[in-house]
Amino acid sequence: MMFDYDQIAKTIAEAEAQSFTLPVYDRWFEFAHLLDGYAICDEMGVDWKDWARRCLEKLEANPESVTVLEARLLLFFKARMQRFTLGVESYASINDLLKLIAHKTGQAYAPLPDEDIERRIKQEEEVLMRGFKQREADENGEA
Numbered sequence: 001m002m003f004d005y006d007q008i009a010k011t012i013a014e015a016e017a018q019s020f021t022l023p024v025y026d027r028w029f030e031f032a033h034l035l036d037g038y039a040i041c042d043e044m045g046v047d048w049k050d051w052a053r054r055c056l057e058k059l060e061a062n063p064e065s066v067t068v069l070e071a072r073l074l075l076f077f078k079a080r081m082q083r084f085t086l087g088v089e090s091y092a093s094i095n096d097l098l099k100l101i102a103h104k105t106g107q108a109y110a111p112l113p114d115e116d117i118e119r120r121i122k123q124e125e126e127v128l129m130r131g132f133k134q135r136e137a138d139e140n141g142e143a
Helices: 012-017 025-032 037-044 048-061 068-084 091-105 114-139
Strands: none
Touching (some): 012 037, 025 091, 037 048, 091 114
């Protein structure tokens, strides 16, 4: 799937008019950036962090009450948060947002199976632990 980054939606109207096809899971990051969540929150006159927190609470309480735009914005903010989490993904929550968008738009989406999510989490944990052990060894002057 190729994305035209010149067509990033920066307003609510642009985001709601945007046509898209849901990607496979491994392309979620690019899909999330089809809109500019910061600009859209500015248009709504809300602080994006407060909005995201309230929307996540809404999602937990009643997923059906979350709109397609809200789910896409949450996906955008999850992508932006990766800058601060060493790239560690929230596989299950990202998968759930993509499933919700698929349900709301009537599009097909093949979600990651639970065992695949568990395998990916385990791999990331192993990579992080190797990095921490290497850093500790470097700090202690060990080769």
